[in-house]
Amino acid sequence: MTMKKFLEVKEADTLATLRSFLKGLLEKEIIEALLVPLEAPSGDTVMPALVKEPARLEKANPLAPVMPVNAARLVSSLTIGKPREKIGALLRSCEIRALIELVKLQQAHLENLMIIGIDCLGTYEVTDYAKLISEDRSPTMELVREAKEGALFPHEGYQFRSACRICEYPMPQDAALTIGLLGVDGEKILIEAQEELAGRLELTEGEATGREEVIRKLVGARIEERDRIFAQFRERVVDMPSLLAQFSTCIRCHNCTVACPICYCKECLFRTSTFEHESDRYLRWAQRKGAIQMPTDTLLFQLTRLNHMVTSCVGCGMCESACPSDIPLTTIFRAVGQEVQAMFDYLPGRSLEDELPLATFKEDELTELGER
Amino acid sequence: MNEDFEPKIVAFLCNWCAYTGADLAGTSRIQYPPNVRIIRMMCSGAVDPVYVIKPLLDGADGVLIGGCHPGDCHYQEGNYKARRRVAILKNILHQMGFDEGRVWLRWISASEGQVFAETVTEMVETLKEKGPNPLRELWGT
Numbered sequence: 001m002t003m004k005k006f007l008e009v010k011e012a013d014t015l016a017t018l019r020s021f022l023k024g025l026l027e028k029e030i031i032e033a034l035l036v037p038l039e040a041p042s043g044d045t046v047m048p049a050l051v052k053e054p055a056r057l058e059k060a061n062p063l064a065p066v067m068p069v070n071a072a073r074l075v076s077s078l079t080i081g082k083p084r085e086k087i088g089a090l091l092r093s094c095e096i097r098a099l100i101e102l103v104k105l106q107q108a109h110l111e112n113l114m115i116i117g118i119d120c121l122g123t124y125e126v127t128d129y130a131k132l133i134s135e136d137r138s139p140t141m142e143l144v145r146e147a148k149e150g151a152l153f154p155h156e157g158y159q160f161r162s163a164c165r166i167c168e169y170p171m172p173q174d175a176a177l178t179i180g181l182l183g184v185d186g187e188k189i190l191i192e193a194q195e196e197l198a199g200r201l202e203l204t205e206g207e208a209t210g211r212e213e214v215i216r217k218l219v220g221a222r223i224e225e226r227d228r229i230f231a232q233f234r235e236r237v238v239d240m241p242s243l244l245a246q247f248s249t250c251i252r253c254h255n256c257t258v259a260c261p262i263c264y265c266k267e268c269l270f271r272t273s274t275f276e277h278e279s280d281r282y283l284r285w286a287q288r289k290g291a292i293q294m295p296t297d298t299l300l301f302q303l304t305r306l307n308h309m310v311t312s313c314v315g316c317g318m319c320e321s322a323c324p325s326d327i328p329l330t331t332i333f334r335a336v337g338q339e340v341q342a343m344f345d346y347l348p349g350r351s352l353e354d355e356l357p358l359a360t361f362k363e364d365e366l367t368e369l370g371e372r
Numbered sequence: 373m374n375e376d377f378e379p380k381i382v383a384f385l386c387n388w389c390a391y392t393g394a395d396l397a398g399t400s401r402i403q404y405p406p407n408v409r410i411i412r413m414m415c416s417g418a419v420d421p422v423y424v425i426k427p428l429l430d431g432a433d434g435v436l437i438g439g440c441h442p443g444d445c446h447y448q449e450g451n452y453k454a455r456r457r458v459a460i461l462k463n464i465l466h467q468m469g470f471d472e473g474r475v476w477l478r479w480i481s482a483s484e485g486q487v488f489a490e491t492v493t494e495m496v497e498t499l500k501e502k503g504p505n506p507l508r509e510l511w512g513t
Binding site: 261 | 375421431439441442455459465471487491494503506512
């Protein structure tokens with residue numbers, strides 16, 4: 001049975017309280033290693049690290065509103081070879097959902113893994129987060145204060161990443177241990193865990209009565225924004241020229257592929273020599289079309305990636321953050337994904353039980369296709 | 373309709389059914405328009421979307437995918453998976469502003485030479501109505 005308990009925030013320092021809680025997980029040998037964001041030596045960003053020594057958690061910062069990488073990819077690296085020690089991974093919702101997809105794609109394992117989910121209060125682009133720090137502001141603590149009401153506002157003059165602005169999943173799911181901040185009084189941190197685990201964690205009793213309502217309102221506002229963005233996209237993309245316009249600045253650097261937690265081919269066709277054509281071929285091609293955009297094969301790359309990926313896209317937006325050309329990839333993947341996923345009543349990351357749409361079929365579906 | 377316009381069709385045909393069906397159309401001397409360029413595949417389920425998108429971006433006016441009738445796949449279920457993949461591809465093309473009606477999936481068995489010929493004839497007529505693929509003139513690839 002899942003227990004809802006609380007961690008008392010000591011000396012009004014939520015971060016320090018969380019750090020010592022995480023330390024406790026290692027010291028009590030509930031887990032033997034922890035994947036968690038640590039503050040980088042530069043102080044202006046966090047990066048995930050695999051921590052064995054509890055003292056190193058002095059620098060842990062799972063609350064920092066920045067996400068240089070979707071950690072599901074890292075969990076894949078850590079678990080694909082089936083670890084012999086119990087690893088804890090502190091993840092936000094989009095990372096957990098991406099991990100579920102990776103497990104189904106047989107690129108990650110859940111054995112010997114303890115998922116520790118945490119409420120996500122939104123993330124800034126890496127450069128914006130660094131700038132906020134350099135301006136001596138406290139992007140983390142400001143959001144933590146706002147978490148009780150669920151009214152999460154970015155710093156004036158800044159925006160959250162576009163994916164976060166339309167994210168319907170501020171709270172984690174499928175975690176063995178959930179760390180809740182939304183709708184929780186700032187003197188406490190909500191901890192949800194199975195009875196046996198909760199019993200080992202020195203927690204106090206209490207109730208978070210407003211949490212569901214706070215999350216419902218936050219998600220409602222995000223859905224409204226999402227639908228507005230999707231409607232704009234659908235009005236904008238209606239014909240060939242508008243299709244080309246979406247991707248006109250793509251330089252096929254493949255950053256989106258690298259940043260995507262799901263993009264599942266171990267050897268990507270687009271990162272082989274297949275698209276290094278002979279000189280004559282480029283010239284014939286240009287002759288035929290009158291002109292060809294260089295570098296070539298950008299539309300082919302983008303449309304193929306959409307086809308391969310979109311059923312499993314969890315909307316973390318790392319592709320867009322990684323894009324040097326400001327292509328609105330989050331909107332494209334999420335808007336297109338919404339319709340495609342609906343065709344198969346599939347929600348990426350929802351459940352291990354739902355089969356990947358491209359890996360299964362029903363005999364009696366889509367029967368009009370293929371018939372004359 | 374532009375009568376002078378001759379559409380170009382790239383066809384990916386399954387070795388075990390539609391390809392043999394096309395062969396039968398030929399050996400039976402069934403007339404069909406010469407607008408189709410055939411690529412033999414081992415299964416319609418082996419047609420990755422990238423193969424379909426590539427000719428469309430290069431200006432092909434249509435792409436035909438020919439597979440075995442449901443239940444008849446040489447590999448048990450390749451055609452069912454092809455059907456999902458084509459459904460997704462057509463949906464994405466539509467959402468991205470491309471006329472998905474240029475992509476056809478048809479079940480054609482090895483004995484259906486006549487069906488193959490009729491399918492190509494029908495597709496050529498449809499594409500003549502639609503006119504040339506606008507991507508023929510656009511610089512994107």
